[in-house]
Amino acid sequence: EGSTVTGARVSKYAFMCSETTTTASARRTASRVTHCETLPAAEIAKRQMQYLYDSGDSLVLMDQENYEQLEVPRANIENVDLMTENCLVEVLLHAERPIMVELPNFVILEVAQTDPPDRQGKMKAATLSTGAVVQVPAFISRGEKLKIDTRERKYVERA
Numbered sequence: 001e002g003s004t005v006t007g008a009r010v011s012k013y014a015f016m017c018s019e020t021t022t023t024a025s026a027r028r029t030a031s032r033v034t035h036c037e038t039l040p041a042a043e044i045a046k047r048q049m050q051y052l053y054d055s056g057d058s059l060v061l062m063d064q065e066n067y068e069q070l071e072v073p074r075a076n077i078e079n080v081d082l083m084t085e086n087c088l089v090e091v092l093l094h095a096e097r098p099i100m101v102e103l104p105n106f107v108i109l110e111v112a113q114t115d116p117p118d119r120q121g122k123m124k125a126a127t128l129s130t131g132a133v134v135q136v137p138a139f140i141s142r143g144e145k146l147k148i149d150t151r152e153r154k155y156v157e158r159a
Contacts, residue, residue, distance in 0.1 A: 016034075017032050018030070018031055043094065044092055045093045046090055046092055047093060048064045049063050049070065050086060050089075057073060058072055059077065061101075070091070072101060076101065078103075079103055079153060081130050081131050082109070082128075082130060083103060083130065087107065089102060089104070104150065105150060106147050106150065107147075107148050107150055109129050109148055110143065111128060111136070111142050113126070113127040114136065114140060117139050118138035118139070122138045123135040123136065123138065126146075126155075128146070132148075135155065137155065144158060
């Protein structure tokens with residue numbers, strides 16, 4: 001089972017006190033480590049996977065190397081509304097369980113709904129083909145394909 005350090009402090013006696021939370025059960029434990037102890041490294045695997053389809057509260061991803069399928073809860077994926085079927089993502093696994101899904105830095109999506117083009121130079125909201133809403137320049141119209149930065153959820157350019 002993996003754990004993450006949520007807080008740590010070093011005392012003048014060369015001890016480090018930390019509180020860890022187990023990723024699988026959300027159980028918290030406190031520990032104290034001396035300066036000469038070593039902690040085991042977490043075994044994290046990074047795999048490229050393809051988003052296949054939506055399965056209700058989770059998404060089904062397929063490993064590109066061994067073709068195994070894995071269900072990942074939607075709540076565990078940041079910016080899930082920017083994903084399109086068949087897109088490739090990087091998945092971080094601990095003990096063969098997904099702990100993080102990284103989208104590509106940029107995706108190309110079509111504008112599904114927006115106000116009519118305007119020459120005012122302002123930004124306006126646009127709903128993309130995946131349902132995500134981003135701010136776009138006023139000259140963008142429905143049906144255009146846009147390059148979107150998934151890290152900042154921002155319009156980059158026309159595609």
